[in-house]
Amino acid sequence: MKLALKALLVSTALVASSQVAHAQVAGDSRLKTVQDRGKLLCSGHNGSFLGFAEVDDQGNWKGVDIDLCKALAAGLFGKSEGALEIVPISWAQRWPALQSGDIDAVIKVSGWTQSRDTELNLAYSQPYFIGAFQVMSHASLGAQTLADLDGGSICVAAGTSTERALATYLETKAIQAEVLTFENGDELRNAYYEARCDGMVEWAPSLAASRVDAPDGADAHTILPDVLDLEAEGIIVPENDADWLDVQNWMLSSLWFAEANGITSANVDEIKANPPSATIEKFLGVTPGYGERLGLSDDWAYNMIKEVGNMAEIYDRNLGSGSRYNLPRGINALYSDGGVFYPLIVD
16 A cells, blocks of 8 residues: 555656646747747738738738737737737748748748648647638639639749649649749739739638729629638747747637637636636636746736737637628637637646
8 A cells, every 4th residue: 555655656746747847948949039038029921911911001010810929929928019029021931030030930821731841840830720722813704613714824922832732723623824923912912903814812811801902893803612722720830849839839729718718808807807717717827827837927828818819809800700801700710600629628
């Protein structure tokens, strides 16, 4: 009996030691680098990627990806103001910028592909968006499917998985089309608007946003029904940095957890003052543990929700009913609302 008790005590000590060790951030982790710097360097866009990273004439940023950058900065430092720098980069600059330290994380609707995962020394968070690649065409052409653009030209962003999906689809369906590539999102859309190409490939959300912005009116453009591919979009960090990757995953889970439990930017103070359960009490930092395990303050999730809201608020504000795009959330909703996403367990 004494031996069994001794074994149990040793086992418990080992578990406790493991938990304490996990709370100590590795010295070479990007998390420690960011904390020591006192500022998060997060990816923007070289122009505007509608609904996800838009910049106005005064240099103010907004969008789903920008709000995720703000959430991350708020979780790390209590608030994003003064602690977040958005660095404009092209699609092709994402990986070199991350590897050189010019940015700390790629939050730029970036697809999880095998080549990126295995050849570029990158690590992906769980997906936070599922995108469908489709084609928008000038209604005057009368195209009903992508096959109707055979012999024409199609514009696409250079150096992206979108370009790869288009090439694969054209080859598979034996469709002959000239592919015109553009580094800058604004140049891509303008080329299409100016009819330098017959069709433009982007995700369905971006196409719908571009259709709203079309200078000749939304009715002059048709989003074709062909789905070239589906892509899971995640946050990308350097490989072999478990501490930094953990922060990304639990940031996303926290935004879904808040949504699933009805915690919003408007009521988070009230709920924190009167938490309805021990789990939410821990989640909002009233009791310790939820942040310490990650090397963060225990109220980090509270700080994120207070600044940007939950995932539904982020989506609605930038893409959904609270935006000019009014795009249904669909597959990107929580599982309880017909989507595919769900929060991890808070214990």
